[in-house]
Amino acid sequence: xxxxxxxxxxxxxxxxxxxxxxxxALAADGWNVAVNYRSDEDGAKxxxxxxxxxxxxxxxxxxxxxxxxxDELFKQVEDELGPVIALVNNAGVNADGxxxxxxxxxxxxxxxxxxxxxxxxxxxxxxxxxxxxxxRIVNIASVVGPRANAGQSNYAAAKAGLIGMxxxxxxxxxxxxxxxxxxxxxxIETDMxxxxxxxxxxxxxxxxxxxxxxxxxxxxxxxxxxxxxVTGTTLxxxxxxxx
Amino acid sequence: MAATVTPEAVEKTVVEALPQFGVxxxxxxxxxxxEELDVDSLDLAELSxxxxxxxxxxxxxxxxxxxxxxxDAIDLVVSRAG
Numbered sequence: 117x118x119x120x121x122x123x124x125x126x127x128x129x130x131x132x133x134x135x136x137x138x139x140x141a142l143a144a145d146g147w148n149v150a151v152n153y154r155s156d157e158d159g160a161k162x163x164x165x166x167x168x169x170x171x172x173x174x175x176x177x178x179x180x181x182x183x184x185x186x187d188e189l190f191k192q193v194e195d196e197l198g199p200v201i202a203l204v205n206n207a208g209v210n211a212d213g214x215x216x217x218x219x220x221x222x223x224x225x226x227x228x229x230x231x232x233x234x235x236x237x238x239x240x241x242x243x244x245x246x247x248x249x250x251x252r253i254v255n256i257a258s259v260v261g262p263r264a265n266a267g268q269s270n271y272a273a274a275k276a277g278l279i280g281m282x283x284x285x286x287x288x289x290x291x292x293x294x295x296x297x298x299x300x301x302x303x304i305e306t307d308m309x310x311x312x313x314x315x316x317x318x319x320x321x322x323x324x325x326x327x328x329x330x331x332x333x334x335x336x337x338x339x340x341x342x343x344x345x346v347t348g349t350t351l352x353x354x355x356x357x358x359x
Numbered sequence: 360m361a362a363t364v365t366p367e368a369v370e371k372t373v374v375e376a377l378p379q380f381g382v383x384x385x386x387x388x389x390x391x392x393x394e395e396l397d398v399d400s401l402d403l404a405e406l407s408x409x410x411x412x413x414x415x416x417x418x419x420x421x422x423x424x425x426x427x428x429x430x431d432a433i434d435l436v437v438s439r440a441g
Contacts, residue, residue, distance in 0.1 A: 243408055246401075246405055246408075247405070247408070288401060289401065291401070292401070292405075
């Protein structure tokens with residue numbers, strides 16, 4: 117899919133799973149990809165290697181996006197790869213438990229990474245995008261949030277918040293050629309979802325879990341020039357779960 | 360290095376920046392309100408960014424809310440730098 121020349125995409129949490137698949141898909145479209153990771157350096161290097169072997173350009177950037185200081189990460193990416201034209205807020209954590217038993221740390225940690233960090237990265241990313249009159253922000257939300265999922269009140273709050281933020285920020289910057297969208301995966305085969313019971317799969321209309329590449333394909337579209345008139349929306353990639 | 364803040368320099372920056380938001384240059388004066396010039400909140404946020412990049416003076420959302428005229432904007436930047 118088409119994109120601006122020599123454009124850089126920053127994908128947070130791209131050392132494995134959905135983030136790695138997104139990084140690879142964007143690189144296949146010709147984006148220079150900044151592969152952000154917090155602790156899994158080997159995973160990030162493997163993502164970069166796979167991109168380079170496929171003829172793409174990528175670099176790994178270590179940064180804990182929940183630390184509240186995205187400026188340093190952006191400066192590094194801008195210096196080494198160029199201005200960030202697309203930001204994919206993918207980094208996420210979970211700390212599950214019934215609300216009645218959930219401690220403050222579990223609540224705060226999930227909100228900090230999955231929602232607050234995405235806001236701060238978005239705020240930082242938009243400045244040059246607005247100036248350039250072009251930009252793409254894609255927030256990786258979840259079917260959890262729009263839907264209930266017992267044991268994930270923190271995660272659901274963060275992901276529903278991400279969808280709300282997506283809509284409002286999209287409305288604020290649409291007239292500058294910057295689009296902001298969310299992708300809401302259902303059950304995707306990753307480390308986070310490896311123990312899904314059979315009964316849950318039976319409840320998915322597609323009767324199977326999705327692959328990280330299914331999510332990456334949606335991001336690839338939303339980041340492309342073709343999606344210039346798509347903003348403020350949430351694209352569900354969930355085998356029909358939310359239908 | 361941030362440029363030195365003088366009322367004249369800031370006025371020049373503002374006057375030069377406004378046309379990119381579709382403002383007719385002949386309508387720009389200190390007394391002109393941003394409402395008259397059809398400069399909206401996002402335009403003002405972007406103008407704040409230009410000023411910050413040029414002079415290192417940061418204007419927050421509530422500051423920008425108080426600005427009514429071109430002159431208000433210039434005076435605010437100059438007072439913040441002082």
